[in-house]
Amino acid sequence: MSSSLESLYQEVIMDHSRTPHNHGLREGGSAESHQLNPTCGDEVTLRIHSQGDTITSLSWEGHGCAISQASASLLSDVIVDLDRAAVQERIDAFRELMRSKGTLEGDEELLGDAVVLGGVSRYIARVKCAMLAWVALEDAMAKTSAA
Amino acid sequence: MTVPDASTLSDGPLTLAEVERLRADFPILGETVNGHPLSYLDSGATAQRPTHVLEAEHDYLTRRNSAVHRGAHTLAAEATEVFENARARVAAFVGVRENEIVWTSNATEGINLVAYAFSNASLGRGAPASSRFALGEGDEIVTTEMEHHANLIPWQELAARTGATLRVIPIDDDGQLQMAAAEEIIGSRTRVLAFTHVSNVTGVINPVERLVALAHAVGALVVLDACQSAPHRPLDLGALGVDFAVFSGHKMLGPTGVGVLYGRAELLDAMPPFLTGGSMITTVTLEKAEYLPAPQRFEAGTQRVSQAIALGAAVDYLSEVGMQRIHDWEAALGQRLVSGLSAIPGITVLGPPPGVERAGLASFVVEGVHAHDVGQYLDDLGIAVRVGHHCAQPLHRRFGVTASTRASAYLYNTPAEVDAFLEGVREVTAFFGVVPTLYPQSSERTSL
Ligand SMILES: Cc1ncc(COP(=O)(O)O)c(C=O)c1O
Numbered sequence: 001m002s003s004s005l006e007s008l009y010q011e012v013i014m015d016h017s018r019t020p021h022n023h024g025l026r027e028g029g030s031a032e033s034h035q036l037n038p039t040c041g042d043e044v045t046l047r048i049h050s051q052g053d054t055i056t057s058l059s060w061e062g063h064g065c066a067i068s069q070a071s072a073s074l075l076s077d078v079i080v081d082l083d084r085a086a087v088q089e090r091i092d093a094f095r096e097l098m099r100s101k102g103t104l105e106g107d108e109e110l111l112g113d114a115v116v117l118g119g120v121s122r123y124i125a126r127v128k129c130a131m132l133a134w135v136a137l138e139d140a141m142a143k144t145s146a147a
Numbered sequence: 148m149t150v151p152d153a154s155t156l157s158d159g160p161l162t163l164a165e166v167e168r169l170r171a172d173f174p175i176l177g178e179t180v181n182g183h184p185l186s187y188l189d190s191g192a193t194a195q196r197p198t199h200v201l202e203a204e205h206d207y208l209t210r211r212n213s214a215v216h217r218g219a220h221t222l223a224a225e226a227t228e229v230f231e232n233a234r235a236r237v238a239a240f241v242g243v244r245e246n247e248i249v250w251t252s253n254a255t256e257g258i259n260l261v262a263y264a265f266s267n268a269s270l271g272r273g274a275p276a277s278s279r280f281a282l283g284e285g286d287e288i289v290t291t292e293m294e295h296h297a298n299l300i301p302w303q304e305l306a307a308r309t310g311a312t313l314r315v316i317p318i319d320d321d322g323q324l325q326m327a328a329a330e331e332i333i334g335s336r337t338r339v340l341a342f343t344h345v346s347n348v349t350g351v352i353n354p355v356e357r358l359v360a361l362a363h364a365v366g367a368l369v370v371l372d373a374c375q376s377a378p379h380r381p382l383d384l385g386a387l388g389v390d391f392a393v394f395s396g397h398k399m400l401g402p403t404g405v406g407v408l409y410g411r412a413e414l415l416d417a418m419p420p421f422l423t424g425g426s427m428i429t430t431v432t433l434e435k436a437e438y439l440p441a442p443q444r445f446e447a448g449t450q451r452v453s454q455a456i457a458l459g460a461a462v463d464y465l466s467e468v469g470m471q472r473i474h475d476w477e478a479a480l481g482q483r484l485v486s487g488l489s490a491i492p493g494i495t496v497l498g499p500p501p502g503v504e505r506a507g508l509a510s511f512v513v514e515g516v517h518a519h520d521v522g523q524y525l526d527d528l529g530i531a532v533r534v535g536h537h538c539a540q541p542l543h544r545r546f547g548v549t550a551s552t553r554a555s556a557y558l559y560n561t562p563a564e565v566d567a568f569l570e571g572v573r574e575v576t577a578f579f580g581v582v583p584t585l586y587p588q589s590s591e592r593t594s595l
Contacts, residue, residue, distance in 0.1 A: 002181060005527040009520075014580065040519050040535045041549030063549070065519035066579065129519065 007119040008126070009066065012074075017066040022076035026059040033139035035132050042068040042129055046136035048144065053083055058137065065129050067120055072133035074114040084141060091134050098127045156468065161476040163561060169468065170559050172197035183529025186564045191347055191508050191555030192533050193397045194378065196461070200400055203460030204453045215452050216426060216443070230452050233459025234442075237407060240462040241373075241392070242383035247415065249408040249442040250455050254374045255297040257393030257408035258341070260445060261370055262301040263421040265339070269309045273419030280368075280418060284310040287336040289367070291316045291324055291353075292545055293346045296538045298372045302341055311338070318545060322349035322498040329361060337367040344376035348539050348553065349498025350481055350505035352376075359388045368414070374398055375506060377407075378557070379477055381470040384409050396454060401461035405454035408445070415441030422447040465558075473558045477507030480556040480565055484509040487569040493576050497546050508555035510537065513572070516579045518550040524578055525552075525571045532568070 025032075029047035036043050042064025049057045058076040062069060078090055090110050097106045097115070102122040106115030120130045157165060170176050173195045178185045187195060207229060213222040215230045231245070238245040251257040267273065268280035282288070288302045288311050306313040314337075316329045324342075333340060340362040345352050355371065362369045371392040376382055378399035384392050391414070396405040410418070420427060420438055424447040429437040438444045465473065486501040488494050493514040499505050513521050522534035533553040536543045543549060554568055 002527050004181075005524065008523070009578075018580070040517075041543075042517075042519070043549075065517035067519070123523070126519070126523070 004119075004122065008123060010116045010119065012113055012116045013066065013070040016070035016073040020069055020073035022057065022059050023061060023073065024059060025061050029059065031140040031143040033136040033143065035136040035139065037064070037068070037128050037132055040065065040129070042132055044068065044072050044133045044136050046072065046133055046140055048137070048140045050144070055079055055082055055084065055087055055141075057081075060133065060136075062133075064132070065126075067117070067126055067129040068132045071114070071117055071130045072136075074112075074117065075133045075137065078110075078112050078114055079137065084145075087137070087141065091138050094134050095131070097121060098131055161468070161472045161558070166476070166559065166561060169197075170561075172199060172464075173559055174198060174201075176559060180529040180531070181527050186528075186530040186560075186567060188554040188556060188560065188564065188568055189531045189533050190378075190398070190557035190560075191375065191537075191553060193403070194400050194557055195559065196400055196402070196457075197464055199464050200402070200457050200460045204402065204457040207453050207456045212453070215450060226452060229456055229459075230450070233456045236459045237462055240382075240466060241377060241407075241409065242385040243409055244412065246440075246442060247409055247412050249410065249415070249445040250450060251393070251406040251408050252404055252451070253397070253406035254372065254393040254395040255406075257406055258297055258301045258370065258372070260408055260421045261391050261393075261410075262305040264418045264445075266305055266308050267419040267421070273417070276417040277419050282306075282309040282311040282338055285336060286311040286338045287314050287334075288312070288339045288341070289314045289316065289332055289337050290341045291343070292318045293322065293324070293349065293351065293542050294341075294343055294539065295347055295372065295374070296540070297374075298341055298343055298370075299541070302339070312336075315541075316342075318351075318542070321500065321503070322346065322351045322542075322546075324351070324353055326354070326357065329358065333358075333361045333365060333367065335365055337362065337365050339370060340367050341370040341372070343372040343374070344382075345379070345506045346498070346539075346542070347375050347508075347555075348510045348537050348542050348551070350485075350508045350510075351498055352504055352506065355387050355389065363388070378465070379470075379506060380474040390414055396458040396461065399458075399461055400464055401458035402454040405451045405458050407458075410441065412441065415445070418444075420444050420447065424448050426450070468558060476558060477556050477560075478504070480560055480562065481505045481507040481509065483562055483565045484554055484556070484568075487565065488572065491569070491573055491576075494572065497543075497548075497551055506555075507557070507560075508553060510551040510553040511572075512546075512548050512551050513575055516575055518552045520579060521552045521572070521575050524575050525568065528567070528571045530564075530568050530571055 030050045032047045034045045044062035046060040058079050060072050093110045098121050100121045106118045108115050117130050120126050175195050211226050213226045215227040234248050235245040238248045265280045268277035269282050317325050368390040371389040373392045373394040377394040392409040397403040427447045495512045497510045518534040
């Protein structure tokens with residue numbers, strides 16, 4: 001096995017995919033989004049839990065490849081007690097990292113452990129897997145602002 | 148430019164030495180992927196092309212390129228001749244006449260052509276000759292649970308447009324068509340029976356003659372999806388008695404952008420067109436047009452000439468090697484795949500168990516590891532496989548999964564490639580740290 005494969009499937013990623021955090025939809029969310037990747041059937045349903053303008057936590061469920069599930073889990077660790085602007089800032093930073101084709105390190109201040117997903121950006125076919133939960137969060141946020 | 152040199156081919160079964168020589172005809176098989184020699188096990192999606200086919204296209208483009216069936220200059224006449232000659236060779240390859248072969252972009256377009264022609268007939272276009280294709284309420288279109296989306300959605304849409312009902316023949320736990328159900332479903336209301344010859348997921352081979360007999364007994368038309376059979380086994384569409392059949396050039400050593408619709412001559416001549424425009428008419432006024440007979444009636448617009456010519460070269464190559472020999476070689480690879488996979492803990496094969504006839508392919512699920520991750524691991528070893536639902540979501544749903552990994556072989560694959568692939572699959576469970584709870588299917592069959 002090559003080192004690039006090891007950088008794609010880092011230990012942190014494997015741990016999150018085996019024992020995902022905040023897995024299982026909790027009652028009382030303020031908005032929800034379901035995202036599907038039709039090419040491989042990866043699915044994530046993500047719920048926003050908030051208090052006033054603050055997103056206090058996320059809960060989610062889904063199934064799919066190690067990358068999509070680990071990414072949802074890592075995302076749910078990043079989004080704790082943040083206002084909407086701060087959440088959007090993190091989504092934007094993650095998207096930029098995913099589009100970097102391996103040229104960016106990722107801002108750990110913003111993204112925490114989710115920077116380990118940076119290796120995915122070298123595998124164009126897998127970027128969608130990593131983005132799935134983040135797109136779900138963005139979509140759920142749009143629903144709350146529309147409401 | 149030569150087809151495989153006849154002197155290097157034997158009469159008996161394909162041998163490893165012969166296959167090694169044939170491999171040299173496929174430049175891409177010499178590529179390195181991720182530091183490993185490429186093992187291409189994705190021919191079910193698209194096949195690689197031998198130099199012979201690439202050169203035929205190049206030769207045409209550098210020496211003859213021009214518009215066919217139009218213009219009187221020398222190149223145009225010669226282009227028309229080689230274009231029509233390719234049609235004749237493809238027709239002979241599947242045991243039919245050249246006026247029964249319509250060029251399409253691919254199999255998908257072929258099926259849509261038939262469905263839209265039926266739809267137009269249902270609106271009265273081409274009546275009275277076309278009335279045998281007209282569908283309405285009370286009529287039934289029958290297909291199967293194992294179809295590629297290309298042989299399902301066009302029929303869903305046709306049913307929705309005409310008021311006809313779509314019915315589906317189920318499969319059993321081994322992926323085989325339930326023939327008892329087929330006998331019940333195919334009845335006096337059935338107008339169309341559309342099914343695949345060989346499943347692109349399970350490798351199941353359907354009993355074409357029995358299904359044709361059931362359909363013809365009630366006066367229904369048969370549409371055969373030959374995408375996974377025309378490239379891999381001797382095919383005599385005339386003898387099988389199907390009414391229509393489709394296949395794609397890119398799955399049989401030919402180019403993308405060209406496919407074939409076969410239709411029995413009397414049917415094609417009675418059927419209204421789908422696409423209309425230039426090259427398919429006799430007389431046009433501002434109010435209406437008269438159409439050419441088949442096949443030109445169904446070939447509106449400028450044609451994919453170089454691709455059709457290259458497909459002609461591809462069937463020459465396949466015929467030179469011998470379709471029966473190709474079939475036998477791949478059948479052995481298919482058995483090697485399925486018996487090897489079935490012996491690995493945590494693997495469930497979709498489709499027939501080892502020892503039962505199947506095409507040279509196998510799709511499988513690794514317990515606890517998503518197909519995408521399986522494919523990624525194999526890709527790192529230079530092994531190209533397909534992951535996902537392979538355009539057959541209902542079939543995957545029937546097996547209770549959303550995705551699988553598929554290895555599919557062709558005449559250029561070797562037993563050593565299959566063995567390296569199996570070794571890679573064995574490593575997958577270790578790499579992803581999954582403890583399998585399923586045991587080899589030979590000892591305990593698990594239905595997903
Ligand atoms: C059984 C079957 N039918 C139809 C198709 C569609 O072929 P194409 O995409 O070339 O039109 C395929 C190929 O993916 C296939 O395997």
